Amino acid sequence: MVYKGFTWALSLYIAVVFVQSLFFKFTGAYETLHIFGVLGAWSGFQWFADYGAYGVGSVELLASILLLTSLRLYGAALASGVMVGAIFFHLFTPLGIPMPEFDEVGNIIGDDGGLLFYNACGLLVSGIILTILEFLNTDNRIKRCLYR
Secondary structure (H helix, E strand, O other): OHHHHHHHHHHHHHHHHHHHHHHHHHHOOHHHHHHHHHHHHHHOOHHHHHHHHHHHHHHHHHHHHHHOOOOHHHHHHHHHHHHHHHHHHHHHOOOOOOOEEEOOOOOEEEEOOOHHHHHHHHHHHHHHHHHHHHHHHOOOHHHHHHOO
8 A cells, every 4th residue: 555655656746747847848938948949059959949848848748647547667767768868968968957047028037056957856766766666566568578
């Protein structure tokens, strides 16, 4: 019973954060434009600046849906992968850890003190724990393939 409650808590935590972030990714919020603009300029792929938020948001939506079904293992693995990417980009690109905060007209008014980065770290840890628990405690296709 404790296992089931813990896995549901982790699943809901990840899904709620991902779904809340969709507003920013799908509406062209200043924060999203900044993040994907910096990454597009750094990578040299303008299409990533223009469409990356939609791609990442779509993957996060898919992971959120999977986390709330019997395919929780795959949603947790997908969420972990997305967060590995987010943390990589924060650490190893000009994006950096503190993200600017914007007012309603797009002026930078401060920074978030690294909150977005630290939240990504919490989501990654939750995703990894959930992936391991689901892999070990469920009958899944991956396990069946490995133990033939």
